[in-house]
Amino acid sequence: MTKKWTNTYLIPYVLWIGLFVVAPLAMVLYYSFFDIQGHFSFENYLRFFTPIYLKMAISSIGYAFFITFFTLLVAYPTAYLLTRMKNRRLWLMLIILPTWINILLKAYAFIGLLGTYGPVDTLLAMSGAGRRQILFTGSSFVFVSVYLFIPFMILPIYNSLEKLNSSFVEAAYDLGASAWATFRRVIFPLTLEGVKSGCQAVFIPALSLFMLTRLIAGNRVITLGTAIEEHFLVTQDWGMGSTIAVFLILAMVVVMALMGKGWLKRW
Amino acid sequence: MVKKRIGSTLFLLCVFVVLYLPIFYLMFYSFNKAGNMTHFTGFTFDWYKEVFSDKRLIAIVVDTVIVALLSSLLSTVLGVFGALAIYLTKGRHYKNMLLSLNNILMVSPDVIIGASFLILFTLLGIKLGFISVLLAHIAFSVPIVVLMVLPKLQEMSPTLIDAARDLGAKRLDVLLKVVIPFITPGIFAGFFMALTYSLDDFAVTFFVTGNGFSTLSVEIYSRARQGISMSVNALSTLIFLITLAIVLVYYFSTRGMGKVKQLSGGEDA
Numbered sequence: 001m002t003k004k005w006t007n008t009y010l011i012p013y014v015l016w017i018g019l020f021v022v023a024p025l026a027m028v029l030y031y032s033f034f035d036i037q038g039h040f041s042f043e044n045y046l047r048f049f050t051p052i053y054l055k056m057a058i059s060s061i062g063y064a065f066f067i068t069f070f071t072l073l074v075a076y077p078t079a080y081l082l083t084r085m086k087n088r089r090l091w092l093m094l095i096i097l098p099t100w101i102n103i104l105l106k107a108y109a110f111i112g113l114l115g116t117y118g119p120v121d122t123l124l125a126m127s128g129a130g131r132r133q134i135l136f137t138g139s140s141f142v143f144v145s146v147y148l149f150i151p152f153m154i155l156p157i158y159n160s161l162e163k164l165n166s167s168f169v170e171a172a173y174d175l176g177a178s179a180w181a182t183f184r185r186v187i188f189p190l191t192l193e194g195v196k197s198g199c200q201a202v203f204i205p206a207l208s209l210f211m212l213t214r215l216i217a218g219n220r221v222i223t224l225g226t227a228i229e230e231h232f233l234v235t236q237d238w239g240m241g242s243t244i245a246v247f248l249i250l251a252m253v254v255v256m257a258l259m260g261k262g263w264l265k266r267w
Numbered sequence: 268m269v270k271k272r273i274g275s276t277l278f279l280l281c282v283f284v285v286l287y288l289p290i291f292y293l294m295f296y297s298f299n300k301a302g303n304m305t306h307f308t309g310f311t312f313d314w315y316k317e318v319f320s321d322k323r324l325i326a327i328v329v330d331t332v333i334v335a336l337l338s339s340l341l342s343t344v345l346g347v348f349g350a351l352a353i354y355l356t357k358g359r360h361y362k363n364m365l366l367s368l369n370n371i372l373m374v375s376p377d378v379i380i381g382a383s384f385l386i387l388f389t390l391l392g393i394k395l396g397f398i399s400v401l402l403a404h405i406a407f408s409v410p411i412v413v414l415m416v417l418p419k420l421q422e423m424s425p426t427l428i429d430a431a432r433d434l435g436a437k438r439l440d441v442l443l444k445v446v447i448p449f450i451t452p453g454i455f456a457g458f459f460m461a462l463t464y465s466l467d468d469f470a471v472t473f474f475v476t477g478n479g480f481s482t483l484s485v486e487i488y489s490r491a492r493q494g495i496s497m498s499v500n501a502l503s504t505l506i507f508l509i510t511l512a513i514v515l516v517y518y519f520s521t522r523g524m525g526k527v528k529q530l531s532g533g534e535d536a
Contacts, residue, residue, distance in 0.1 A: 242386075
């Protein structure tokens with residue numbers, strides 16, 4: 001009886017999976033074996049391991065590490081302090097609210113904020129540091145990325161801090177542990193799940209977000225995402241683009257294997 | 268101790284200021300007569316007038332809303348089917364497999380989704396434009412609907428269905444009069460999430476949009492690449508206010524639903 005039920009609901013759903021999940025990924029893999037003339041070859045994979053592409057991949061991963069690290073550095077204390085607040089539901093709502101605003105608009109705001117004669121530029125000039133190019137540098141790219149990712153790191157950490165049984169913390173204090181020891185030995189290990197899913201939610205977008213490198217880094221930073229976009233939409237070399245995409249998927253699988261389950265994505 | 272508290276409050280304050288500063292900065296300068304984001308010379312509504320008289324922009328906003336509404340409606344239907352399919356799948360192994368396949372699009376970066384859909388649509392011969400954008404939006408919204416509806420289904424007591432069957436309800440009646448009403452909050456949540464995913468999306472749309480068709484995100488991107496444009500400021504202020512309204516409505520309506528659920532839940536218990 002129930003078996004018939006299952007079959008009818010499965011039909012549209014499995015069709016969707018086949019057409020929009022399995023087929024596109026299979027085609028990316030398929031295309032990665034074709035060079036720009038449309039001949040089957042492993043050339044794209046060989047090209048990926050030439051210095052140009054390898055350097056790009058390594059710098060992209062390096063940037064993603066930096067971004068994840070700084071995001072964690074800001075997000076963990078924020079999440080911790082939030083759990084100590086009186087109206088925490090309201091404060092949490094205020095953290096989430098900016099994530100509903102289109103990411104492009106926030107990036108656009110930074111073009112003004114960091115641009116020449118913008119507030120940051122003026123502030124630096126007044127403080128005697130002198131005017132210098134802030135926009136279109138690697139550091140502005142890291143800063144804006146951290147800004148965009150902070151809420152996505154705060155949320156999972158906040159959730160795991162909420163779940164933390166406070167009697168563990170009290171027990172640690174009773175047993176004479178210092179605040180730092182309590183944090184290092186009790187609080188942090190018990191909230192590691194949240195930290196992991198937060199890092200995952202930041203690291204993968206940091207590898208793949210391409211509009212930021214264009215708008216904020218002014219093409220000075222090339223991430224895996226930028227390279228894919230460039231190959232697909234600018235040079236029309238779909239084969240090489242697919243090869244980079246395959247490596248991005250591999251990176252994603254590795255990160256997910258390291259960080260365990262838990263996913264949260266908004267873009 | 269007091270010192271410590273002041274320190275932590277200051278830290279939190281800094282985080283909130285940094286979080287909101289760019290947004291208010293944008294909004295503030297949208298009223299700037301000087302037409303830049305550096306020197307405020309006087310108050311004006313000119314840029315808002317410019318937005319409302321920009322026919323191309325208005326058309327793009329309408330297109331964006333149409334794509335969002337249509338795609339979230341269709342993906343909600345597909346997603347409910349998907350959730351039912353996963354719920355009714357018997358073997359644990361198959362169930363997990365379906366769930367993993369479902370989640371692939373949730374975790375893959377947008378560049379991958381965009382690039383792979385570009386290949387798919389090209390091979391299928393679908394012209395890039397409204398249809399391809401709509402299909403892409405439906406495709407990436409389905410998994411989120413499934414994930415919003417599935418917990419509701421799992422919450423539902425199987426005895427409810429058995430009771431309906433015993434009382435002589437037909438299969439369709441069970442679905443329409445028992446199951447669907449029960450999972451309605453999940454369906455609404457899924458629809459709402461799909462809507463925001465669609466409105467928010469830039470990267471996937473950018474890949475599959477072609478030349479003639481554009482959504483708001485893509486348009487903002489191409490304008491922002493040319494540098495500061497005051498109409499983008501005005502537009503983003505409007506979007507911010509609309510977003511705020513939607514979030515508040517959603518927040519209060521789900522709270523309302525929560526209350527209803529609590530009441531009926533009390534009866535169940």
